[in-house]
Amino acid sequence: MRALTATNDFVVKFANVNGSGSASANTLFAKSILRMGIPIASRNIFPSNIQGLPTWFEVRVSGEGHLGRRGGVDLMVAMNPQTWDRDVAEIEPGGYLLYDSTKPLPKSKFRDDVNVIGVPLTEMCNAAYTDARQRQLMKNIMYVGALSALLQIEPAVVEALLGEQFKGKERLAQPNRDAFHMGRDWALKNLECPIGLRLSRLDAVGERIFVDGNTAAALGALYGGATVCAWYPITPSTSLAEAFERYCRRLRHDPETGRKRYAIVQAEDELAAIGVVVGAAWNGARAFTATSGPGISLMQEFVGLAYFAEIPAVIFDVQRAGPSTGMPTRTQQADVLACAYASHGDTKHILLFPEDPHECFAMGADAFDLADRFQTPVFVMLDLDIGMNDWLCEPFRWDDARRMDRGKVMTAEELEAGRTFGRYLDVDGDGIPYRTYPGTHPSKGSFFTRGTSRDRFARYTEHGPAYVDNMQRLLRKFETAKAYVPRPVERRAAQPTRDGVIYYGSTSAPMREALAALERDGVHLDALRVRAFPFHDEVMDFIARHDRVFVVEQNRDAQLRTLLTIEGCVDPARLVPILHYDGTPITARFIRAAIADKASALNVVPLRKAVP
Amino acid sequence: MSYLPKPRLHHPTLPKNALGYTRRDYEGAISTLCAGCGHDSISAAIIQACWELSIEPHRVAKLSGIGCSSKTPDYFLGASHGFNSVHGRMPSVLTGANLANRDLIYLGISGDGDSASIGLGQFAHIMRRGVNMTYIVENNGVYGLTKGQFSATSDKGSKAKKGAVNTDEAIDLVALAMQLGATFVARGFSGDKAQLVPLIKAALLHRGAAFIDCISPCVAFNNHEGSTKSYDFVREHNEAVNRLDVILGRQPITAEYEPGSVIEVTQHDGSVLRLRKIAPDYDPTDRVAAMNYLQERKAAGEIVTGLLYVDPDPTDLHAKLGTVEVPLNRLGDAELCPGSAALARINAALR
Ligand SMILES: Cc1ncc(C[n+]2csc(CCOP(=O)(O)OP(=O)(O)O)c2C)c(N)n1
Numbered sequence: 001m002r003a004l005t006a007t008n009d010f011v012v013k014f015a016n017v018n019g020s021g022s023a024s025a026n027t028l029f030a031k032s033i034l035r036m037g038i039p040i041a042s043r044n045i046f047p048s049n050i051q052g053l054p055t056w057f058e059v060r061v062s063g064e065g066h067l068g069r070r071g072g073v074d075l076m077v078a079m080n081p082q083t084w085d086r087d088v089a090e091i092e093p094g095g096y097l098l099y100d101s102t103k104p105l106p107k108s109k110f111r112d113d114v115n116v117i118g119v120p121l122t123e124m125c126n127a128a129y130t131d132a133r134q135r136q137l138m139k140n141i142m143y144v145g146a147l148s149a150l151l152q153i154e155p156a157v158v159e160a161l162l163g164e165q166f167k168g169k170e171r172l173a174q175p176n177r178d179a180f181h182m183g184r185d186w187a188l189k190n191l192e193c194p195i196g197l198r199l200s201r202l203d204a205v206g207e208r209i210f211v212d213g214n215t216a217a218a219l220g221a222l223y224g225g226a227t228v229c230a231w232y233p234i235t236p237s238t239s240l241a242e243a244f245e246r247y248c249r250r251l252r253h254d255p256e257t258g259r260k261r262y263a264i265v266q267a268e269d270e271l272a273a274i275g276v277v278v279g280a281a282w283n284g285a286r287a288f289t290a291t292s293g294p295g296i297s298l299m300q301e302f303v304g305l306a307y308f309a310e311i312p313a314v315i316f317d318v319q320r321a322g323p324s325t326g327m328p329t330r331t332q333q334a335d336v337l338a339c340a341y342a343s344h345g346d347t348k349h350i351l352l353f354p355e356d357p358h359e360c361f362a363m364g365a366d367a368f369d370l371a372d373r374f375q376t377p378v379f380v381m382l383d384l385d386i387g388m389n390d391w392l393c394e395p396f397r398w399d400d401a402r403r404m405d406r407g408k409v410m411t412a413e414e415l416e417a418g419r420t421f422g423r424y425l426d427v428d429g430d431g432i433p434y435r436t437y438p439g440t441h442p443s444k445g446s447f448f449t450r451g452t453s454r455d456r457f458a459r460y461t462e463h464g465p466a467y468v469d470n471m472q473r474l475l476r477k478f479e480t481a482k483a484y485v486p487r488p489v490e491r492r493a494a495q496p497t498r499d500g501v502i503y504y505g506s507t508s509a510p511m512r513e514a515l516a517a518l519e520r521d522g523v524h525l526d527a528l529r530v531r532a533f534p535f536h537d538e539v540m541d542f543i544a545r546h547d548r549v550f551v552v553e554q555n556r557d558a559q560l561r562t563l564l565t566i567e568g569c570v571d572p573a574r575l576v577p578i579l580h581y582d583g584t585p586i587t588a589r590f591i592r593a594a595i596a597d598k599a600s601a602l603n604v605v606p607l608r609k610a611v612p
Numbered sequence: 613m614s615y616l617p618k619p620r621l622h623h624p625t626l627p628k629n630a631l632g633y634t635r636r637d638y639e640g641a642i643s644t645l646c647a648g649c650g651h652d653s654i655s656a657a658i659i660q661a662c663w664e665l666s667i668e669p670h671r672v673a674k675l676s677g678i679g680c681s682s683k684t685p686d687y688f689l690g691a692s693h694g695f696n697s698v699h700g701r702m703p704s705v706l707t708g709a710n711l712a713n714r715d716l717i718y719l720g721i722s723g724d725g726d727s728a729s730i731g732l733g734q735f736a737h738i739m740r741r742g743v744n745m746t747y748i749v750e751n752n753g754v755y756g757l758t759k760g761q762f763s764a765t766s767d768k769g770s771k772a773k774k775g776a777v778n779t780d781e782a783i784d785l786v787a788l789a790m791q792l793g794a795t796f797v798a799r800g801f802s803g804d805k806a807q808l809v810p811l812i813k814a815a816l817l818h819r820g821a822a823f824i825d826c827i828s829p830c831v832a833f834n835n836h837e838g839s840t841k842s843y844d845f846v847r848e849h850n851e852a853v854n855r856l857d858v859i860l861g862r863q864p865i866t867a868e869y870e871p872g873s874v875i876e877v878t879q880h881d882g883s884v885l886r887l888r889k890i891a892p893d894y895d896p897t898d899r900v901a902a903m904n905y906l907q908e909r910k911a912a913g914e915i916v917t918g919l920l921y922v923d924p925d926p927t928d929l930h931a932k933l934g935t936v937e938v939p940l941n942r943l944g945d946a947e948l949c950p951g952s953a954a955l956a957r958i959n960a961a962l963r
């Protein structure tokens with residue numbers, strides 16, 4: 001029988017039962033590979049249907065450093081009897097199946113073209129432990145032990161990780177070490193080790209960290225000076241608010257009194273969550289909410305108010321496949337238009353598109369400066385793939401000289417000195433007026449906040465020209481924002497080309513991989529990663545410089561393409577949509593095939609035909 | 613309608629409060645409401661209460677939803693920041709504002725449609741959370757601004773101007789507020805300023821969630837025969853349980869009262885609420901008894917007014933959360949940003 005062979009380049013998938021304690025064993029497995037200097041990309045897959053409580057954890061080992069999902073499974077660790085059949089079916093021909101062989105299974109349960117590796121995990125656990133929970137937990141560590149023998153994970157690395165995990169709790173560390181070695185020793189003694197899939201130490205990880213985007217964004221908010229968080233639980237954004245709370249508990253208490261320098265409200269719904277944010281920001285605190293598409297829908301009215309009344313607000317939208325009763329545990333980039341033009345009336349909003357947790361942190365902090373500077377809502381557009389998976393990314397960086405940019409806030413001293421204050425007065429020609437915080441001065445600087453129907457001095461009026469004047473200023477302000485939001489990042493093709501590709505967010509990692517592959521196929525593309533809306537002039541320049549631009553997105557309706565078409569007055573025929581929207585993260589294989597396909601249809605003749 | 617600034621001419625003989633301000637210093641823009649609208653009387657009572665308490669106007673934040681009632685914050689306390697937010701959602705905005713700066717006085721103004729219809733959810737949750745504020749519903753039993761539809765506080769059997777009879781049960785905001793944990797609950801009537809001003813003063817001094825349901829007839833759409841929120845109907849059925857005097861700590865107590873006829877409640881800030889009993893057995897510090905009494909009188913067709921419930925030792929959202937004394941909006945980089953060294957440790961733990 002064929003047996004796959006590969007070093008530092010394969011996919012392992014764990015099929016587990018939720019709540020069985022597998023998460024920490026799987027993380028141990030993933031981190032041990034990283035500690036051997038080998039890059040990995042991992043994904044949690046968890047359907048919202050909880051029958052059989054299935055959860056999967058997929059690890060792509062990639063010595064070359066590809067961080068997108070590859071597709072296909074080379075080694076399945078099948079620990080969930082309920083999902084056995086589909087798990088076995090998913091293995092590549094010649095791949096491997098690791099399973100708990102305590103209870104014999106009929107031959108019909110296996111495949112002829114898959115290498116079966118049985119380890120009597122339950123039997124070993126039952127012999128070694130009496131406590132039911134311990135039997136369960138240690139079984140997971142035991143399969144990590146067996147895998148270490150099969151794939152050549154260095155045991156010292158695992159021991160070091162266990163030591164860190166149970167630092168100061170030697171009573172817990174020792175049983176874990178024992179279980180690890182029990183699994184490892186059994187495999188070394190009873191199985192042919194290693195198998196065709198192997199790990200070999202590299203130096204390709206560097207100082208990078210391994211973290212999920214929601215945690216990163218929460219830390220960004222913390223570093224960005226957010227003090228008020230209001231939210232309503234919704235997958236996949238919940239862990240963002242929870243991470244904010246966790247880190248605040250560590251980093252945001254008054255050292256003397258022990259009291260909190262932050263306030264978190266679990267609101268009654270998303271309307272209230274954004275209302276709290278708007279109220280807090282109106283009153284001069286940095287405030288945010290975290291949500292997903294259904295929450296964005298509920299927040300629409302308030303977002304419009306914040307736009308017109310010019311109140312800063314930061315909204316982390318961890319996008320998922322729609323609608324509310326849709327696929328809440330699946331990823332998409334399907335809220336782009338809903339956020340860009342959120343609410344009734346003429347509105348447009350700043351959007352940021354982080355590509356990975358590193359940027360979730362950076363943009364998470366920047367969002368608060370932008371919201372204050374432009375006195376407007378700012379959306380940070382994560383998605384489930386970035387938000388809920390651990391990614392290998394550059395470490396978080398912070399410049400201690402950095403100060404919060406609170407934007408144009410007129411102080412009591414300035415008011416006292418007689419500076420003219422008009423809440424909606426464009427003093428500097430950039431469309432951004434000055435604001436005052438409530439309670440600033442006994443007799444100057446107060447105003448009555450409403451959506452529109454007021455003049456430059458916030459006095460009530462329903463005169464048409466005053467309305468138009470204000471709307472034009474809001475447009476000027478949006479124009480000013482172009483130069484402040486993160487610039488796009490361009491990567492030129494190896495040779496001059498008239499074809500380009502635009503992509504954003506979590507498409508970034510698979511796009512890098514696809515670009516390299518396409519280049520090998522003879523398809524040369526200049527690539528531009530869009531990082532924000534409003535679009536920087538460079539985005540429109542890029543489109544103008546190319547005859548055809550592929551726009552790669554994870555939604556059905558080509559939402560970014562629509563936005564580019566509208567905002568840049570681009571001829572839609574020049575923007576070719578490449579769309580992936582089945583709820584799984586887009587892969588390099590998909591992008592490569594889809595672009596090669598369209599490219600040949602559009603007469604971009606590849607040198608070699610692409611192999612999908 | 614355009615903005616009408618009021619002339620700022622001060623008559624030299626106008627009385628001044630402890631801050632040297634006259635009542636005029638607590639006024640706002642000229643009202644655009646219908647002449648005779650109950651809401652204007654409530655604005656006047658707010659002005660009077662703030663002036664009497666010598667509150668610095670700019671230390672008040674006025675927040676409202678949408679409706680004729682919600683427009684009124686423009687018509688009082690012109691030196692305060694105001695926020696006319698969205699329909700039914702003022703409570704969340706006020707909650708956020710309060711979290712940002714615990715030092716200001718928060719005054720929420722709403723209507724019965726705003727709070728009992730579209731905003732019932734937010735009304736309930738702000739009471740539960742115990743946000744330190746004064747929340748006034750200017751209750752006319754109708755949507756004034758959209759011209760006369762029944763609201764959720766319209767009484768069953770009440771007749772609309774065009775003759776339709778309301779068949780739905782009314783929501784009693786006072787009962788709800790008590791049940792949901794508001795620590796100060798009162799009902800007033802815009803036509804009885806003598807009763808209303810002390811209630812507002814006491815609510816402003818209360819350090820917790822203070823709610824006043826103020827019946828406020830809509831002369832345009834709900835002041836006719838058959839309405840249960842008309843001036844005539846309310847005057848006829850108004851049963852005050854007590855009369856309130858708010859005595860600030862520094863004022864000596866002079867008047868003499870008959871023993872057993874007065875209840876005194878000392879609030880956190882030292883102010884004394886002196887309640888002259890009208891209903892002899894009514895104890896506004898006994899929540900369960902108060903709720904029972906209100907249900908009973910309601911069944912008898914009475915509109916009970918007065919200070920209905922007060923917890924002399926309330927708590928508020930900040931106390932529950934354990935936030936710092938300094939308003940969150942005043943914390944700077946040094947207090948908020950843990951810096952690069954802490955980040956390096958976080959990075960290290962993620963490798
Ligand atoms: C989302 C939304 N729906 C509907 C309206 C229209 N609207 C404005 S005020 C109002 C009713 C106000 O009634 P109430 O709160 O009792 O105030 P009143 O005018 O009676 O003082 C309605 C339905 C709105 N502004 N927003």
Ligand code: SF4
Pocket residue numbers: 644645646648649650651680681752756757829830831832833
């Ligand atoms: S319509 Fe009714 S509530 Fe509105 S201003 Fe006129 S009287 Fe007052």
Ligand SMILES: [Mg+2]
Pocket residue numbers: 679723724725750751752753754755756763
């Ligand atoms: Mg009303």
